[in-house]
Amino acid sequence: MRVFAVAEHKFGELNPVSVELLNLANMVKGDGTSEAVVVGGEAHAFSGSLASRADRVWVIGGDQLEYYNPESYADVLLQFFEREPPDLVLLGNTSQGGELAPLLAVKLHCPVVTDVVGVFAGRGEITVSRYIYQGKLMVDLRVSRLPCVLTVRQGVFKEGVELSGKITELNLAPSKPPRRRFSRLIEPEKGEVDISKADAIVAVGRGATSSLQLAERLAGILGGAVAGSRPVIDSGLLSKDRQVGISGKTVKPKVYLALGISGAFQHVVGMRDSELIIAVNKDPQAPIFSVAHYGVVADVQEILPKLLSEAEERRSRKK
Amino acid sequence: MLVKHASSPESTLRVSADGKGVDPVCLTYDMNEWDRYAVEEAVRLKEKHGGEAVAVSVGVNCDATLRKCLAMGVDRAVKVPVEAGLDAVRVAEAIVGVLRGEPFDMVLSGFMSQDANNALVGVLVAAMLDIPFATAVTRLSVEGGEARAVRELEGGYLEEVFLPLPCLVTVQSGINEPRYISIFGVKAAKSKELREHTVRLGGATVAVERVYVPPARRAEILEGSPSEVAGKLVELISSRGVV
Ligand SMILES: Cc1cc2nc3c(=O)[nH]c(=O)nc-3n(C[C@H](O)[C@H](O)[C@H](O)COP(=O)(O)OP(=O)(O)OC[C@H]3O[C@@H](n4cnc5c(N)ncnc54)[C@H](O)[C@@H]3O)c2cc1C
Numbered sequence: 001m002r003v004f005a006v007a008e009h010k011f012g013e014l015n016p017v018s019v020e021l022l023n024l025a026n027m028v029k030g031d032g033t034s035e036a037v038v039v040g041g042e043a044h045a046f047s048g049s050l051a052s053r054a055d056r057v058w059v060i061g062g063d064q065l066e067y068y069n070p071e072s073y074a075d076v077l078l079q080f081f082e083r084e085p086p087d088l089v090l091l092g093n094t095s096q097g098g099e100l101a102p103l104l105a106v107k108l109h110c111p112v113v114t115d116v117v118g119v120f121a122g123r124g125e126i127t128v129s130r131y132i133y134q135g136k137l138m139v140d141l142r143v144s145r146l147p148c149v150l151t152v153r154q155g156v157f158k159e160g161v162e163l164s165g166k167i168t169e170l171n172l173a174p175s176k177p178p179r180r181r182f183s184r185l186i187e188p189e190k191g192e193v194d195i196s197k198a199d200a201i202v203a204v205g206r207g208a209t210s211s212l213q214l215a216e217r218l219a220g221i222l223g224g225a226v227a228g229s230r231p232v233i234d235s236g237l238l239s240k241d242r243q244v245g246i247s248g249k250t251v252k253p254k255v256y257l258a259l260g261i262s263g264a265f266q267h268v269v270g271m272r273d274s275e276l277i278i279a280v281n282k283d284p285q286a287p288i289f290s291v292a293h294y295g296v297v298a299d300v301q302e303i304l305p306k307l308l309s310e311a312e313e314r315r316s317r318k319k
Numbered sequence: 320m321l322v323k324h325a326s327s328p329e330s331t332l333r334v335s336a337d338g339k340g341v342d343p344v345c346l347t348y349d350m351n352e353w354d355r356y357a358v359e360e361a362v363r364l365k366e367k368h369g370g371e372a373v374a375v376s377v378g379v380n381c382d383a384t385l386r387k388c389l390a391m392g393v394d395r396a397v398k399v400p401v402e403a404g405l406d407a408v409r410v411a412e413a414i415v416g417v418l419r420g421e422p423f424d425m426v427l428s429g430f431m432s433q434d435a436n437n438a439l440v441g442v443l444v445a446a447m448l449d450i451p452f453a454t455a456v457t458r459l460s461v462e463g464g465e466a467r468a469v470r471e472l473e474g475g476y477l478e479e480v481f482l483p484l485p486c487l488v489t490v491q492s493g494i495n496e497p498r499y500i501s502i503f504g505v506k507a508a509k510s511k512e513l514r515e516h517t518v519r520l521g522g523a524t525v526a527v528e529r530v531y532v533p534p535a536r537r538a539e540i541l542e543g544s545p546s547e548v549a550g551k552l553v554e555l556i557s558s559r560g561v562v
């Protein structure tokens with residue numbers, strides 16, 4: 001199979017998922033090739049790192065491709081795939097890949113599956129696995145035909161082989177100006193507390209919103225900070241700089257206490273490398289229990305007051 | 320707007336006997352979480368700029384969700400009574416079948432469905448209709464024939480883009496606070512139009528082989544009374560030098 005990985009970069013850095021896509025490509029290519037395609041004004045800067053994991057690297061530069069735009073990027077990618085027909089196109093499951101993948105699939109008249117965590121390739125056949133119900137169940141899907149487009153979950157295919165692929169630079173320009181116009185980039189607001197520096201984080205989810213004050217007191221005793229999952233931030237109970245997850249912050253505290261958090265992947269990405277993860281959730285099926293080291297299946301409202309008094313007692317004993 | 324009558328990830332989920340689906344007994348359905356934001360945003364746009372808000376849903380049993388849209392201020396609803404399961408391409412085809420006969424300025428969809436988690440249908444529809452689009456929009460306004468959309472990237476970064484009308488946006492949570500449905504709204508909904516639109520769908524693009532419970536449960540579950548558990552937790556926490 002000819003497997004193409006569409007590499008991604010932002011702010012002058014290669015997104016690590018790009019290398020993971022190539023690792024996957026090398027696993028499934030069989031006697032075919034793994035090929036990276038990278039589009040953008042500064043695309044050539046990444047060709048070296050991509051070449052170390054790919055049989056071939058294609059660089060599509062040009063000044064009309066300076067900033068990411070789904071229409072122009074899909075336009076040049078389609079011109080490219082016309083010349084170099086793919087069997088499998090891999091993209092990151094990111095804010096870019098999530099736009100480009102369905103766009104490419106419609107133009108290529110081919111199937112598309114998102115957020116894939118496993119790929120099994122046979123002769124002209126592909127089965128993929130992915131999560132459904134926000135991580136509670138998994139499904140294996142057989143894709144009806146090739147070529148097909150997949151977006152791949154980040155952090156899954158970390159191991160790979162060293163290669164030294166040939167680099168080819170192409171000059172392709174979009175066939176028409178994009179209708180969507182990029183206006184500006186907005187940086188995240190900086191808050192008073194930097195949760196990524198806290199040793200202990202008490203994280204409040206939708207299932208613990210009514211216990212926010214107790215959570216704040218516990219964080220105080222632990223000398224740490226309160227953080228939240230996205231719904232808690234969306235509802236305005238905590239400020240945006242307290243959000244843990246893919247669209248918030250990544251944290252690695254000594255202790256991460258997840259209260260009433262289901263453990264959706266977009267949250268887990270931001271906290272899975274914490275040293276000690278403890279989850280309290282009343283649903284024994286909650287996906288958070290597959291990342292936590294210790295779990296308590298219970299109502300937060302029952303556990304948290306007890307936890308607070310135990311912690312207070314221990315602290316006063318120490319004084 | 321595009322609205323799904325979706326099953327909830329909150330319930331206890333069991334794999335069905337044939338191993339290819341979820342036991343229907345344990346599923347509860349409601350309007351997809353992300354679509355509540357899309358409906359609210361559409362109704363606000365209509366209240367501000369005038370015009371009409373129409374909800375479209377694909378599914379055999381989606382009436383309750385469409386009625387909810389009508390109760391939230393949507394003017395009329397279109398139901399496509401087919402089941403496309405996890406196959407987003409077929410859902411998008413069904414929606415495109417409706418939209419081809421309905422002139423519009425903007426299509427709003429949710430970012431993702433809470434059960435299938437594809438985050439595909441919106442962009443597929445935009446691509447099939449060949450209109451400009453933006454995903455994961457957290458701020459939206461219309462000025463002088465153009466939509467101004469702020470879309471979410473990773474790590475708290477946002478980008479502002481402009482889209483000429485007609486366009487499609489997929490709406491991310493946090494964009495608004497969806498309104499509560501009033502008794503008055505529910506009453507008003509009863510007299511609003513809910514029509515069925517039949518379409519012929521193409522072949523399936525994906526087939527379910529197997530549904531299963533994810534392997535690997537890493538957590539050691541602590542048992543005991545709330546005080547016992549709390550005691551153990553404090554031990555664990557202080558073993559890390561915190562407290
Ligand atoms: C593109 C994108 C980006 C995203 N970015 C982020 C992000 O950066 N950060 C983030 O967190 N999310 C993010 N999300 C949202 C994410 O997918 C989930 O929707 C979110 O993390 C769910 O938050 P939650 O676990 O608090 O709520 P829910 O999923 O609603 O879970 C609540 C949990 O609380 C439990 N519970 C309820 N009551 C109690 C009780 N009394 N005691 C104990 N347990 C209880 C329930 O069993 C449930 O497991 C993003 C989503 C998308 C699509």
Ligand SMILES: Nc1ncnc2c1ncn2[C@@H]1O[C@H](COP(=O)(O)O)[C@@H](O)[C@H]1O
Pocket residue numbers: 321322323324351353354357375376377378407410427428429430431432433435436437438439440441
């Ligand atoms: N059956 C459906 N009927 C109408 N709209 C849908 C349907 N399925 C998905 N959508 C829309 O597409 C969005 C993304 O869904 P998905 O691609 O399934 O994650 C949802 O938030 C809805 O707005």
